[in-house]
Amino acid sequence: xxxxxxxxxxxxxxxxxxxxxxxxxxxxxxxxxxxxxxxxxxxxxxxxxxxxxxxxxxxxxxxxxxxxxxxxxxxxxxxxxxxxxxxxxxxxxxxxxxxxxxxxxxxxxxxxxxx
Numbered sequence: 001x002x003x004x005x006x007x008x009x010x011x012x013x014x015x016x017x018x019x020x021x022x023x024x025x026x027x028x029x030x031x032x033x034x035x036x037x038x039x040x041x042x043x044x045x046x047x048x049x050x051x052x053x054x055x056x057x058x059x060x061x062x063x064x065x066x067x068x069x070x071x072x073x074x075x076x077x078x079x080x081x082x083x084x085x086x087x088x089x090x091x092x093x094x095x096x097x098x099x100x101x102x103x104x105x106x107x108x109x110x111x112x113x114x115x
Contacts, residue, residue, distance in 0.1 A: 008037045009047055017072030017103070018044055020063075021051060024079040029053040035079075036062075044070045051078065061111040063104060073103040078113060086114035 007023030021035075028035040029051060036050035045067040052060050059078055078084070083099035089111045094102065104111060 005040065009040055009042055011043050011070075012072065012075070015072035016070050017075045018042060018047070018067075018070050019075045019077060020047070020049060021061075021079060022077040024051070026079045026081065029059075029079065039065070042067070044068050053080075057082075057115045059113040059115065061104075061113070062108075063106075063110070064108045067107045069105055069107050073105045074107065075101055075103050076111070077101045080115060082115040084113055084115060088112045 009018060009020045010022070012019050024035050032052065034050040034052040036048070038048045040047045046065045047067055048065040049061060049063045054060050059080065061076060063074065077100060084097055084102060087094040087097045087102045089104055090106065090109050102111070
């Protein structure tokens with residue numbers, strides 16, 4: 001059961017971050033389907049999120065829950081094999097991100113990623 005949960009979220013001790021979506025498969029987002037969890041218990045509180053591929057090259061993340069954002073933030077690792085080109089969190093462009101991940105420091109929040 002723990003292995004299944006870590007596909008959706010796990011705590012990373014070295015930087016006190018919560019990592020989400022690292023184990024999801026790209027196929028789960030096909031045909032406009034959403035992938036995510038609802039009320040998943042974590043060390044930082046209850047986590048709810050969904051990822052949806054809206055159009056070719058655009059992914060939307062809705063992040064909610066009774067969650068205290070950890071000191072290292074919420075590291076999002078989208079299940080797409082292409083590098084991230086742009087990140088907007090709550091409508092604001094974020095310049096600090098990696099090719100295959102970004103860190104969110106707000107919950108609730110909504111992020112739109114361009115690939």
